[in-house]
Amino acid sequence: xxxxxxxxxxxxxxTSVARHDTVVDGVPAAWWEYGEAGxxxxxxxxxxxxxxxxxxxxxxxxxxxxxxxxPDLPGFGASAPLPGPHSIDGYSRWLRAxxxxxxxxxxxxxxxxxxxxxxxxxxxxxxxxxACAVLLNPIxxxxxxxxxxxxxxxxSFYFRVGALLPERVGNALLQNRLITRGAGAFLAKTKxxxxxxxxxxxxxxxxxxxxxxxxxxxxxxxxxxHDITEWADRLTLPVHLVAAEHDDITTVDAVRRLQGxxxxxxxxxxPGVGHLVHxxxxxxxxxxxxxxxxxxxx
Numbered sequence: 001x002x003x004x005x006x007x008x009x010x011x012x013x014x015t016s017v018a019r020h021d022t023v024v025d026g027v028p029a030a031w032w033e034y035g036e037a038g039x040x041x042x043x044x045x046x047x048x049x050x051x052x053x054x055x056x057x058x059x060x061x062x063x064x065x066x067x068x069x070x071p072d073l074p075g076f077g078a079s080a081p082l083p084g085p086h087s088i089d090g091y092s093r094w095l096r097a098x099x100x101x102x103x104x105x106x107x108x109x110x111x112x113x114x115x116x117x118x119x120x121x122x123x124x125x126x127x128x129x130x131a132c133a134v135l136l137n138p139i140x141x142x143x144x145x146x147x148x149x150x151x152x153x154x155x156s157f158y159f160r161v162g163a164l165l166p167e168r169v170g171n172a173l174l175q176n177r178l179i180t181r182g183a184g185a186f187l188a189k190t191k192x193x194x195x196x197x198x199x200x201x202x203x204x205x206x207x208x209x210x211x212x213x214x215x216x217x218x219x220x221x222x223x224x225x226h227d228i229t230e231w232a233d234r235l236t237l238p239v240h241l242v243a244a245e246h247d248d249i250t251t252v253d254a255v256r257r258l259q260g261x262x263x264x265x266x267x268x269x270x271p272g273v274g275h276l277v278h279x280x281x282x283x284x285x286x287x288x289x290x291x292x293x294x295x296x297x298x
Contacts, residue, residue: 004201007194008282011061011298015068019078024098030078031071031098034060038067041109041131041293044099045070048114048137048278049223050207050216052077056113058282059136059289066295071098073119075215077206086218088226092122099128107131109293113278114139114249115223121239125231132238134289135228137275140241140250140258143224155183159220167213174216175208189246189274199279232261240292241267242285246274 006012015034022029032053043066047055053070054077060068074094075081082090099108106129112120117135124133162174173179184203188196210216227250228235239262243255252269259265268288273281283297290297 003205004198006058007198008058008061011064012057014064014298015060015066021078022098022101024094024101027074027082027094028080029071029074029098031069031102034068034070035064035066040066040295041107042104043068043289043293044104044108044110044130046095046110046112046116046120047073047076048116049219050076050210052206052209054202054206056111056278059111059278059286062283062286062298063290063295064298066293069102069104071095073116075211075219077209081211081215086215086222088118088122088222091119091222092126092128095119095123096126096128105129109134109289111136111289113137114275115219118223118226118228121228121231121235122226124237125234130237132240132292133235134240134242134292136242136277136285136288137244137247138241138250138255138258139223139227140229140243141254142227143249155220156224159217162213163217171213174213177204180204180207184276187248187275188280189272189276190280195280199276202279229258229261232258236263238264238266238292240288241265242277242288243267243269244273244275244277245269245271249275 018033020031045056052072072079075086084090108130110120110130110133113136117138120133162170180203181200184200188199190196241255241259243252259267270277270281270284277285286297
């Protein structure tokens with residue numbers, strides 16, 4: 001497969017990166033460390049559905065010198081699947097156990113994107129210690145109530161068919177590049193052809209990097225059955241919501257309503273971008289993270 005060069009490679013090269021492998025509650029897990037621990041905060045990154053740690057690397061590229069921990073969630077990327085269901089409860093337990101195993105304490109800043117905002121919010125509500133959280137493209141309303149409710153229904157049908165077919169055929173459907181490419185083309189708002197090519201390349205390379213059909217089907221159901229409002233009243237720490245003007249998953253109004261439910265909620269809206277803030281406007285996303293975490297942007 002021809003690799004499309006990343007427009008953010010030069011920035012990422014300024015930061016040291018190392019892969020680590022550990023075992024969390026009996027499950028092998030892979031995580032990546034950017035920069036080195038020091039006096040400043042550590043960012044704990046939680047990626048979105050069907051992605052892995054690569055998804056938030058463009059944001060990291062604008063935060064040189066900041067200590068970042070980025071795991072692959074169970075069943076995605078290089079991390080093994082959970083023995084039980086890949087539910088929101090399962091991911092919450094795993095993330096809390098992962099943070100405890102690494103000795104992360106209440107000084108960390110949790111940064112989630114999309115599905116990762118649901119996982120982060122549930123883990124924080126369940127007791128994950130953190131100083132604050134930054135949620136990019138937060139899932140602030142049920143998927144079927146979002147601006148792309150029809151798309152969600154079509155996605156549900158697609159995954160349902162993938163579940164009913166014999167495993168080899170069903171998995172081939174779920175990994176079909178034309179379908180994942182189409183989803184990426186729909187979500188991308190940039191008119192820059194080079195950036196669109198790179199976004200498609202990222203989806204081609206990483207969107208099928210899950211451990212099994214069971215993993216992706218269970219995680220999809222978790223992603224559409226839940227939203228952050230379920231636990232908003234239990235999020236007492238500062239939570240900064242970064243909405244996108246043209247997000248096809250959650251409207252700005254829904255994010256604004258979520259902000260009103262939070263004890264210490266703040267909000268920013270990034271113009272001219274949709275659900276792929278981490279790919280299309282990572283510098284602006286990094287600026288939002290930096291303002292909350294008290295660090296510098298390159």
